[in-house]
Each structure stands twice: as C-alpha cells, then as structure tokens.
Amino acid sequence: MDSSPILPDDEIPIIRVRGLENRFGDQIVHQDLDLDVRRGEIIGVVGGSGTGKSVLMRSIIGLQRPTAGEIEVLGENMIDRPEDEAKNIRRRWGILFQNGALFSTLTVAENVQVPIREYFPFIKQPLLDEIASYKIVMSGLPETAGSKFPSELSGGMRKRAGLARALALDPELLFLDEPTAGLDPIGAQAFDQLIKGLQERLDLTVFLITHDLDSLYAICDRVAVLADQKVIAVDTIDRLLKLDHPWIQEYFNGPRGRAAAA
Numbered sequence: 122m123d124s125s126p127i128l129p130d131d132e133i134p135i136i137r138v139r140g141l142e143n144r145f146g147d148q149i150v151h152q153d154l155d156l157d158v159r160r161g162e163i164i165g166v167v168g169g170s171g172t173g174k175s176v177l178m179r180s181i182i183g184l185q186r187p188t189a190g191e192i193e194v195l196g197e198n199m200i201d202r203p204e205d206e207a208k209n210i211r212r213r214w215g216i217l218f219q220n221g222a223l224f225s226t227l228t229v230a231e232n233v234q235v236p237i238r239e240y241f242p243f244i245k246q247p248l249l250d251e252i253a254s255y256k257i258v259m260s261g262l263p264e265t266a267g268s269k270f271p272s273e274l275s276g277g278m279r280k281r282a283g284l285a286r287a288l289a290l291d292p293e294l295l296f297l298d299e300p301t302a303g304l305d306p307i308g309a310q311a312f313d314q315l316i317k318g319l320q321e322r323l324d325l326t327v328f329l330i331t332h333d334l335d336s337l338y339a340i341c342d343r344v345a346v347l348a349d350q351k352v353i354a355v356d357t358i359d360r361l362l363k364l365d366h367p368w369i370q371e372y373f374n375g376p377r378g379r380a381a382a383a
C-alpha cells in the first residue's frame with residue numbers, strides 16, 4: 122500500500138499513523154486518521170473536547186487497541202506486537218500523563234527510579250539515586266524534592282516530577298498530555314520553556330496534547346488539528362490560519378487565539 126521511496130533517517134517519521142479507526146460501541150472517535158510526526162519536532166495536537174486527542178495518544182503508545190489502522194513508532198509496527206518486543210520499544214519513549222500519574226506512596230526519587238528498576242534491575246541503589254537526582258534537577262526541581270512525597274508538592278512541581286520520571290530512561294520521544302493544564306500563566310510559560318530547552322538539549326521529539334494557545338505559539342513547530350474524526354490539517358500555525366475550516370478559524374482567530382499570537 123505504501124509506495125513511498127526509502128527515506129533518509131531524518132525524514133522517516135518517528136510516528137506514522139495510517140487509516141486509524143477507533144470505535145467505542147456505536148461511537149466512532151477516529152476514522153481514516155493519518156498522521157506523521159517528524160523526528161526532532163514539537164508537534165502540538167489540538168481539537169475540541171472529545172475529538173479523541175487522548176485516544177490518539179493512547180493508541181500510539183499501545184494503551185488502546187485501535188479497531189483498524191496502522192501505527193509505527195520509531196520505525197516499529199506497534200499493533201499486536203508481542204509484549205517483550207513492545208516493552209523494548211516502550212522504553213524509548215517517556216510519557217507525562219495529565220495528572221502526573223505518580224505513585225503516591227513513593228517519594229519523587231523513588232517514582233523516577235520505577236522505570237529504571239523495571240528495565241535495569243541490576244543497577245545498584247547508589248547509581249539509581251544519582252540518576253534520579255540528575256533527572257529531578259534536569260526537570261527544574263531542587264534536588265531536595267527527591268525525598269518528598271507527591272502530596273507534599275505543588276501542582277507545578279508534581280508535573281516536573283512526572284517529567285523527571287518520563288525522562289528516566291533517556292527517551293527519544295516524549296508524550297505530554299496537557300502538561301500546562303491547571304498551571305497559572307507564569308508557571309505554564311516556565312514549563313513550556315523547560316520543555317523547549319529539554320527538546321533542544323536532548324534532541325527529543327515531543328508529542329504535545331494541549332488546549333493552551335500560548336504553548337502552541339511558544340514552542341510548537343507544527344500543530345495537528347483533530348476534527349471530523351481525523352487529523353484535518355498539520356502545519357505551522359501561520360499556514361493553518363490560511364485554512365477556512367470553521368473550527369480552525371474560531372480557535373486560532375478567536376479572541377484568545379489573537380491574544381496568544383500578539
């Protein structure tokens with residue numbers, strides 16, 4: 122079906138979705154959805170509430186088995202992959218879920234160590250502590266945050282702790298589900314800059330679901346728009362603005378969109 126020629130490494134999409142379909146009973150969330158994410162970009166994923174942004178991310182990371190379609194991540198087919206193979210691919214990405222999804226009974230440092238222990242059970246405690254501490258500081262938290270429990274942190278700090286855990290295994294790809302939701306504008310801007318800085322330093326590709334127009338303008342290279350059960354467009358904001366789809370116009374050219382662009 123795919124007649125594309127062999128592409129150089131940096132042009133092979135790091136995520137490739139074709140003909141994706143997700144149905145829940147009678148409800149069709151996605152139909153014929155295609156998306157390519159390029160290596161090294163920060164791609165923003167936007168769409169009205171319930172358009173299936175989270176379901177798309179869950180399909181890509183293998184938490185939701187689509188009813189049809191193809192998904193490749195890092196050049197690997199992700200559908201119906203045996204668990205041991207899927208696990209090897211999973212370790213090459215990190216995920217920050219919307220609520221941080223930290224284990225409440227573990228300290229921040231222990232949370233960061235969970236994925237490292239899972240994949241590298243032979244690593245001894247002093248090295249685990251050192252790696253966790255490095256990731257915690259890299260995520261913009263003070264080193265002392267490592268000994269705190271999630272309940273002792275502010276919302277913004279919990280997001281950073283979740284980010285530290287997402288970075289634990291030196292991922293190539295980072296999935297972020299509404300990372301700035303619930304943060305005040307200054308906190309959100311700081312978090313955006315943190316993501317941008319990490320993306321540049323670590324050469325990450327970032328898949329960013331967001332409702333935050335400021336984030337889209339500040340850090341996204343391209344934006345994918347979900348509507349009508351598909352990705353209706355994926356492009357820079359400047360080019361998206363030229364499309365006359367009503368949702369795109371309302372979203373980017375409404376008062377909030379204009380304020381974010383100013």
Ligand SMILES: Nc1ncnc2c1ncn2[C@@H]1O[C@H](COP(=O)(O)OP(=O)(O)OP(=O)(O)O)[C@@H](O)[C@H]1O
Nearest residue numbers: 145148150168169170171172173174175176177332
């Ligand atoms: N496991 C599930 N079972 C049944 N329906 C589901 C399931 N997961 C998601 N849905 C439905 O799929 C649709 C898309 O959900 P999704 O959470 O992906 O939307 P979203 O675009 O991320 O929305 P929001 O911006 O509000 O977070 C919703 O109607 C939701 O109720």
